[in-house]
Amino acid sequence: MCGVSVGRGSSEDVPPYVDGVLEIVDRIPMGKVLSYGDVAELAGHGGARLVGRVMAIWGGAVPWWRVVRADGRPATGHEQEALKRLRSDGAPLRADRVDMRAARWDGRRS
DNA sequence: ATAATGACGTCGG
DNA sequence: TCCGACGCCATTA
Numbered sequence: 001m002c003g004v005s006v007g008r009g010s011s012e013d014v015p016p017y018v019d020g021v022l023e024i025v026d027r028i029p030m031g032k033v034l035s036y037g038d039v040a041e042l043a044g045h046g047g048a049r050l051v052g053r054v055m056a057i058w059g060g061a062v063p064w065w066r067v068v069r070a071d072g073r074p075a076t077g078h079e080q081e082a083l084k085r086l087r088s089d090g091a092p093l094r095a096d097r098v099d100m101r102a103a104r105w106d107g108r109r110s
Numbered sequence: 111a112t113a114a115t116g117a118c119g120t121c122g123g
Numbered sequence: 124t125c126c127g128a129c130g131c132c133a134t135t136a
Binding site for chain 2: 035036037040047048049050051052053054055056057059064067068069070071074075076077078082
């Protein structure tokens, strides 16, 4: 079940927090989203900027489009791409923004 | 060791 | 609603 595990193990020089972040993002259910700050908080360390870095590099292994900014706007530089995916997921989009009020994932259960 | 950068966040205008 | 400034945290120059 769910083995995000990008495959670090001991082959690549991957920082420790990466695994935790990828794990959470991979758990986000379809139609729901989390803000960078939320993911960082669930991860229990670092901050939003850290999550942003993880997504930018190793995010390709997880549904990165479900991670949006606190204002509900998709990641900078990938707005079109993310919006397209969010629509496919059935996320509550309002114009080009996600309705965080309803789309924000609680973060418990899988 | 200091400065600059980045898929961010919050506040003020 | 849009824009700018400051703060946060780890990496890189």
